[in-house]
Each structure stands twice: as structure tokens, then as C-alpha cells.
Amino acid sequence: MSELAPSIATINRPAGVRRPKGRHRPGWLVGLLVVLLLAAAAGGYAWWRGQGQAAQESFRTAEIVRGEVADLVSALGTVEPASYVDVGAQVSGQLTKLNAAIGDQVQEGQLLGEIDSRVLQSRLATDIAERDRLEGVLAQQEAQRALAQAQAERQQAMFRGNATSRDELDIAEAQVRVLDAQIQQTRAQISGQEATLAADRANLSFTKIAAPMTGTVVSMTAVQGQTLNANQSAPILLRIADLATMTVEVQVSEADQPKLELGMKVRFNTLGRPDQQLEAELRQIYPTPEVVNNVTLYTALFDVANPDGQLLPQMSVQAFFIRAEANDVPLVPLTALSPAPGGAGDEREVRVQRPSGEVETRRIRIGVTDRVNAEVVSGLEPGEKVVLRSIASARGEGGGRPPMGPRL
Incomplete structure (x- = not known):
């Protein structure tokens, strides 16, 4: 600035006064300085705006809405007569x-x-x-x-x-x-x-x-003219199945097997009709597991009526055993929940954003949960907004991102 001041004084000197020799500053230098100042100001504004957007993104909210939630145990299997x-x-x-x-x-x-x-x-x-x-x-x-x-x-x-x-x-x-x-x-x-x-x-x-029973011929292993030898074992000609009632056999992991109870409700869909949900009740769980690639799986069975014949043998099925469910209830995302110090097992803490923009911490009670949402029993009303925790915070408190799962 000490060098710049004489230049400004030179520009504003009265007429008829000579410019001192050795103190000359060209106009392009002044322009350059102005450009640099404007660039610095623009950079500072962009940095400030980016910090503001980052702060805004880390302060995400979700509105409490009404919906349905179910605690599910998922399994895969096939359809058999x-x-x-x-x-x-x-x-x-x-x-x-x-x-x-x-x-x-x-x-x-x-x-x-x-x-x-x-x-x-x-x-x-x-x-x-x-x-x-x-x-x-x-x-x-x-x-x-x-x-x-x-x-x-x-x-x-x-x-x-x-x-x-x-x-x-x-x-x-x-x-x-x-x-x-x-x-x-x-x-x-x-x-x-x-x-x-x-x-x-x-x-x-x-x-x-x-025919020993009334049904449908589902497979054949012999042809006319074939010579059959029944001396050692009875050769099979064909299979007859009653397709009016089908049995679904699904495999459940050993971690989920204790969660199942006979008679519990199950919903399932076939691979060809993923949007068509069918219902049944759990009939049986085999006591002997099957080990596949060092994974212990238990077979669970349930029956379903098949009057229209849509279910056929060997169809792939995705089943969801329903431990608990709630319909038309307020839902809060799991990422908004934090442990409630000294609270009961169904109590959690959430940060609620008021209409004024202020944030308060509130203790609530939850009910049925799935992998995404939880039922609000008390403490929140539909329309209120809760602050979602960051992914890093969720991992630090809960052990990782809540896994996405099927929603019924």
C-alpha cells in the first residue's frame, strides 16, 4: 500500500503539476489489482456458500407420516404339491x-x-x-x-x-x-x-x-414300449400330484429360526408374480438342519390353497414371516433415533425441529420396527419433523447403516 498511495495521489494531483520522475505507475497495474481483489472476494463467497450448503446437508430432516410397518423374517424356497x-x-x-x-x-x-x-x-x-x-x-x-x-x-x-x-x-x-x-x-x-x-x-x-389317486400328471419317466425290470426295485412310470393344495418349503437361517413360531402368519410371492401377495400360516419346522456352504439352514413349511392353479411345482418363492405388524401408525426413520439414557427398552431420543427452526431433544416410545422405520407409540405426531443423524453418527452409535429390507 505504501507504493500504491503515491500512484493514487499522482492520479488526483492538480492540473499543471508535473509527475515526479521515478514514481510512475501504469493503469494496467491498477486494473490487475482490482481483478485480483474481485477474484479473492468471489472465492471467499463461494467457500462460505459451500460451507453453508454442507452444514445444511448434514442437518437433514424427515417428516413423521402415517403408514404400515412389520417385523419380518425373510426366507427363500420353492413350491411343492x-x-x-x-x-x-x-x-x-x-x-x-x-x-x-x-x-x-x-x-x-x-x-x-x-x-x-x-x-x-x-x-x-x-x-x-x-x-x-x-x-x-x-x-x-x-x-x-x-x-x-x-x-x-x-x-x-x-x-x-x-x-x-x-x-x-x-x-x-x-x-x-x-x-x-x-x-x-x-x-x-x-x-x-x-x-x-x-x-x-x-x-x-x-x-x-x-391311478392310485385323483390329481394331475406332473412328470413321466417311462415311455410306451419300454421294458420294465421290477426284480430289484419298482420302476417309476409317472407322478400324480394334487395341485389343489400346495406346500411351500423355505429355508431359514439358524439365526432366524428361534424367531419362528408354529401358526404365525406368513406372506409370500412367487418370482413370476412379485406384486401378488399370498398369505398362509407356518405349519412345521424340520428339526434336522441342512448345511449348505457352511451355512446352517432349517426347513419351514406352510400350506396354501391353489384353486386357480397359479402355483406350480418348483416355483421360486420369497416368504416373509410376520412377527409383528402395525397399520396406519406414525412412522419415524431409524436414523433419527438415539438410545435414551436410563430409559425402558422401548424408549428412544429424537431431535425434533420446531416450526421456528429451533431443535429440541425429545424422548419417545416406539413399537414395531423393521429395517427402515419404527412405529411411534407416543411422543411424536404426524407432520412433525425430526433431525436425521449422519451416517457416521449412526455407525458410531448403532453399528452401521440400517440395512434396506423388503416392505409389505
């Missing part, structure tokens, strides 16, 4: 007829297929002939027994009259007993043959495969 049966073949042979296709509706007792029965029919005829032969042997033995009985009676009469010896009487009576034993043996053989015939008739009936 509540009841189904695998139809197999009990006898070996070629599958000569198959009267079913995937998607067909079948009734209990309906004929689904036939297996070549010629070998079984021949076996049945052979066993019938053997039974008839045994019956003929029995008739012969019974006739011989009648004759032996008559001879024994004559020997007894003659022995009483001393007309025969004791040996002849004993031989005649022994012959009767021998024939009785033979007759008993033959009758036992006939009974065994009747059992064999019953098995033959049953095997012959197995060549006609009937």
Missing part, C-alpha cells in the same frame, strides 16, 4: 400301453398303462393245472381211505368173532391212518397252490396300472 404319489410297476415286462401325458387330469382307478401279461397268464394256467392235479390226488386218496376204513371195520368184526388175527386188524387200522396223513398232506399242498394262484392273479392284475 401337498400330496403326490409316484406310480410304479410291480411286475416286469414290456410297457405295451401308456394312456397318460404330462398335464392330464386323472381320476382314482383310471387305467394309465398296461404291461405285457402273456408270461404271467401262462404261469397262472400252469398253477391252475397243478392245483387240479392235486385235487385229483386228494379224491383218489379219499376213496382209498374209505376202502381202508371199510376193511378195518370188517377186521374188527371178525376179530370179535375170533375169525381173524390181531395182526390183520392192526394192518387194516394202520392203513386208514396212513391214508389220513396222505390226505392231510395233499390238502396242505392244495392250500399252498391256492396261495400261489392268488399271487399269480395279483401279478396279472398288476399288469394293468391304475
Whole structure:
């Protein structure tokens, strides 16, 4: 400024006064100084404005609104028929007829297929002939027994009259007993043959495969003309399922398993219809877990009616078990809540912005919470504004950003 002052004095000197030599300052230098001053002022204003915007952004608020909130346990799973049966073949042979296709509706007792029965029919005829032969042997033995009985009676009469010896009487009576034993043996053989015939008739009936239940054919593993071998295990031809009622099987982590209770409400949607919510009740939890990639999962099941047939086997499902829920209640963001020193378990502190702009700390009570909001039981009214904590503050007090979750 000491150099600048003479320059200004030189500019404002009276007319006719000479400028001293060595004190000359050109006009471009003055302009440069003015530009630098204006740039510094603009930079200072921009810095001040940025600080103000940053302060404003760190002081975010949210309005208390009414809505719904639910404490949920989420799980993934698939849809399966509540009841189904695998139809197999009990006898070996070629599958000569198959009267079913995937998607067909079948009734209990309906004929689904036939297996070549010629070998079984021949076996049945052979066993019938053997039974008839045994019956003929029995008739012969019974006739011989009648004759032996008559001879024994004559020997007894003659022995009483001393007309025969004791040996002849004993031989005649022994012959009767021998024939009785033979007759008993033959009758036992006939009974065994009747059992064999019953098995033959049953095997012959197995060549006609009937539907054991009413339902829908959902899969097929055999084709017409295929040779079936039922000696080691029953080959499966097809599966019939009752699609009127479906069972949803979901896997729940071991951390969430203690939160589930039988009979609790569950809402779910399929992958193809994410906006269509269906409801059911938890029916069963398997006690034995399944370990997948070192993660322990428990299987939970619930049934749902399927009158329109929208649910099909193997559909993917996202389920939400509802521990608690509240509808049309004031909601406060979790990021606005702080622990209440010395308060009860449902008490929290929030910073409320008054209409004047001032901020006050208030203690409130909360109810049902999800991963984003909490139900306001008392202490706040719809329309009031609460101050949201910064992410760093939320992490320092609560252990991290509140995770986003599904909202019902």
C-alpha cells in the first residue's frame, strides 16, 4: 500500500503539476489489482456458500407420516404339491400301453398303462393245472381211505368173532391212518397252490396300472414300449400330484429360526408374480438342519390353497414371516433415533425441529420396527419433523447403516 498511495495521489494531483520522475505507475497495474481483489472476494463467497450448503446437508430432516410397518423374517424356497404319489410297476415286462401325458387330469382307478401279461397268464394256467392235479390226488386218496376204513371195520368184526388175527386188524387200522396223513398232506399242498394262484392273479392284475389317486400328471419317466425290470426295485412310470393344495418349503437361517413360531402368519410371492401377495400360516419346522456352504439352514413349511392353479411345482418363492405388524401408525426413520439414557427398552431420543427452526431433544416410545422405520407409540405426531443423524453418527452409535429390507 505504501507504493500504491503515491500512484493514487499522482492520479488526483492538480492540473499543471508535473509527475515526479521515478514514481510512475501504469493503469494496467491498477486494473490487475482490482481483478485480483474481485477474484479473492468471489472465492471467499463461494467457500462460505459451500460451507453453508454442507452444514445444511448434514442437518437433514424427515417428516413423521402415517403408514404400515412389520417385523419380518425373510426366507427363500420353492413350491411343492401337498400330496403326490409316484406310480410304479410291480411286475416286469414290456410297457405295451401308456394312456397318460404330462398335464392330464386323472381320476382314482383310471387305467394309465398296461404291461405285457402273456408270461404271467401262462404261469397262472400252469398253477391252475397243478392245483387240479392235486385235487385229483386228494379224491383218489379219499376213496382209498374209505376202502381202508371199510376193511378195518370188517377186521374188527371178525376179530370179535375170533375169525381173524390181531395182526390183520392192526394192518387194516394202520392203513386208514396212513391214508389220513396222505390226505392231510395233499390238502396242505392244495392250500399252498391256492396261495400261489392268488399271487399269480395279483401279478396279472398288476399288469394293468391304475391311478392310485385323483390329481394331475406332473412328470413321466417311462415311455410306451419300454421294458420294465421290477426284480430289484419298482420302476417309476409317472407322478400324480394334487395341485389343489400346495406346500411351500423355505429355508431359514439358524439365526432366524428361534424367531419362528408354529401358526404365525406368513406372506409370500412367487418370482413370476412379485406384486401378488399370498398369505398362509407356518405349519412345521424340520428339526434336522441342512448345511449348505457352511451355512446352517432349517426347513419351514406352510400350506396354501391353489384353486386357480397359479402355483406350480418348483416355483421360486420369497416368504416373509410376520412377527409383528402395525397399520396406519406414525412412522419415524431409524436414523433419527438415539438410545435414551436410563430409559425402558422401548424408549428412544429424537431431535425434533420446531416450526421456528429451533431443535429440541425429545424422548419417545416406539413399537414395531423393521429395517427402515419404527412405529411411534407416543411422543411424536404426524407432520412433525425430526433431525436425521449422519451416517457416521449412526455407525458410531448403532453399528452401521440400517440395512434396506423388503416392505409389505
